[in-house]
Structure formats: structure tokens, C-alpha cells
Amino acid sequence: MKKDFDLIIVGGGPIGIACGLEAQKKGLSYLIIEKGPIVNSLFNYPVNMQFFSSSEKLEIDEIPFISKEAKPKRNEALEYYRRIVTSNKLNIHLFEKVSSVKKYNEEFEVKTEKETYGARQVIISTGFYDLPNKLNVPGEELPKVSHYYKDPHFYASQKLAVVGASNSAVDAALECWRKGADVTMIIRGPEVGQRVKYWVRPDIINRIEEGSIKAYYNTTVSEIRPDVIILNTPEGEVELPNDFVLALTGYMPNFEFLETMGIQLSEDEKRLPDYNPETMETNIKGLYLAGVICGGMETHKWFIENSRIHAKIIIAEILKKMKANTKTVSSPSFKEGKPN
Structure with a gap:
């Protein structure tokens, strides 16, 4: 009824x-x-x-x-x-x-x-x-790719690519790095997002500048494979060893x-x-x-x-x-x- x-x-x-x-x-x-x-x-x-x-x-x-x-x-x-x-x-x-x-x-x-x-x-x-806003690239459907981030423990001792430069991407990159992940950020623009929380943004910038977290600016993902990720950078194509991808692009x-x-x-x-x-x-x-x-x-x-x-x-x-x-x-x- x-x-x-x-x-x-x-x-x-x-x-x-x-x-x-x-x-x-x-x-x-x-x-x-x-x-x-x-x-x-x-x-x-x-x-x-x-x-x-x-x-x-x-x-x-x-x-x-x-x-x-x-x-x-x-x-x-x-x-x-x-x-x-x-x-x-x-x-x-x-x-x-x-x-x-x-x-x-x-x-x-x-x-x-x-x-x-x-x-x-x-x-x-x-x-x-x-x-989620999809990357729309080959390999995005692989099990190692996620558009949601939950707990940094999962990525300890793994090669992790974080796609994005917003609050969610920055939080994930910092937390996972502090739990022992080898973190690389792929950032489409020339800098970390301006809307990132004001007490967090200096932290991620400092970690990048000191080399603890690697970052590729003005860069996009062209393909994701089971053991690597392919990037389009200003210097040309780059292939990185990779275990997991967090595509936190909104x-x-x-x-x-x-x-x-x-x-x-x-x-x-x-x-x-x-x-x-x-x-x-x-x-x-x-x-x-x-x-x-x-x-x-x-x-x-x-x-x-x-x-x-x-x-x-x-x-x-x-x-x-x-x-x-x-x-x-x-x-x-x-x-x-x-x-x-």
C-alpha cells in the first residue's frame, strides 16, 4: 500500500x-x-x-x-x-x-x-x-585504481601515485607518505591547489621541495598499467613504477x-x-x-x-x-x- x-x-x-x-x-x-x-x-x-x-x-x-x-x-x-x-x-x-x-x-x-x-x-x-570525475585513460578500470581514499595503512611500503592537487589529494599524499608509502603526485596545473586548507598547504609544499614527496606539475596521466603509470609531462612521456593509483580529481x-x-x-x-x-x-x-x-x-x-x-x-x-x-x-x- x-x-x-x-x-x-x-x-x-x-x-x-x-x-x-x-x-x-x-x-x-x-x-x-x-x-x-x-x-x-x-x-x-x-x-x-x-x-x-x-x-x-x-x-x-x-x-x-x-x-x-x-x-x-x-x-x-x-x-x-x-x-x-x-x-x-x-x-x-x-x-x-x-x-x-x-x-x-x-x-x-x-x-x-x-x-x-x-x-x-x-x-x-x-x-x-x-x-567521481574520471581520468578517461586506458587502465583506469584496473583494481589498483581508486577514486576514493580511506586509510593510509593500506598503502604502506607501496609506490603510490596520487592524481590531483585539492584537499583530498593533498591529505592522502601526506598521510600515506607518513605511513611509509613512496608517494608521487600528478598535478595538472602549475602548483598545489589554492583552496587547500591553509594549515596543510605549506606542509605539502615543504615535503615536495625537500624531495620527500615527488611531484609532476603541468602533467596528466596517459595510461595506467598493472605495474607502471605513464605520464604526459612538459619534458615528454615519463614511465613510473607503480603499485596503486589514487585518482582524487573531484x-x-x-x-x-x-x-x-x-x-x-x-x-x-x-x-x-x-x-x-x-x-x-x-x-x-x-x-x-x-x-x-x-x-x-x-x-x-x-x-x-x-x-x-x-x-x-x-x-x-x-x-x-x-x-x-x-x-x-x-x-x-x-x-x-x-x-x-
């Missing part, structure tokens, strides 16, 4: 949780649907990851976030968001992946691997950590998922979704975006501290619409009508 809600929130990260908290406070019937564990993306961050933001800037709903240092670690964030979910008894379904969101008449049909739900409004808060939102819902994307390389910044409503009436998904390929534009306000904006807009529409609307039959 289909279950109906005022609101369904797709994505159980910090912003999805913030939306659920706000909906619960305002008396809306809601459901958060998350394909993995609570704050799935944060769970998949490197085990020793430290946030750029201070703990108070990661707080949601003014619930204090107490950490040992000013900038919390991954495990502290997991504890914080998990306790919010459990202590507030949020209505959240975990390990349930949404397969489609379609609008019929004035309501939405949300299908998952387990169930079909109805909702008058839907919030998409799915982030961008699921789809991630992107699931644009195909957005397009199947009817959300329009800009035609340039930014792929910005169409939404009203004053209400967070997309070009599909009743369908909202929250969190980093709003930035398209500009994944550095939105993060927890500047998008947590989206929850209050969206719920206020939903309540405004519900107040204006005082007529009782019966649940639609999804067998009637065609998807918008």
Missing part, C-alpha cells in the same frame, strides 16, 4: 537531516530516504579527515557541536549527526535507494528499491560525492537523476540546475533543491555551513503554499494522468 507524506527528502546528509528537523518542528508529515547509512558521504570520507569549517559552522538547528579542536574530525561529525537523528527520532529510511521521482498532477510519486511513496513536495539533497552530482525529474540544467560546463534562490524551488513546482547539489559542477560553491539555511527557506515556502491552498486535496490516483 502506497504511503503518502507532505514531504519526502531524498538524501540523509547534514542538509537532508536539517530539512527533516525543520519539517518535524513545523508539524509536516515527512520521510528522509537515504541510500546508505546516516550521512553516507561523511561516512565515506577518509578516516582521519579534518573539516575546513569550525564545529559551530557545521551545526544544524542551533544544536551545539562540541569537538576537541576548533575544526572537528570525521568521527566527531558522524557522532554529532547520528545523535541528532536518533535523539530527535527523525523519520528516516536507511539503505533504501530512490530510483525515480515523477510528478503526476499535483503530487509526486517516489519509487525506491523497496517501496513506492506519494508526496506533495520533494526535496533533493543528494550532494555530489557519488560520481566528484560531480548525478545530473542524469536530476534530468529524469525534469529539472533543467544550464548548457555550459557548470551544469547549474534551475531553481529560485529565494525559495529553492526548481522549474518543477513543488520540487526543491538543498545543499551542495545546487552548485552543479561548481562543487566548491556550496557546503554545510552556507547551505544549512536552505532547510528553513524551503519549509517556510512549503508552509506558505499550504496555508494559501486551504482546499482539501484528495490523494491522486497514480494510474491517471501522465508524468509532467
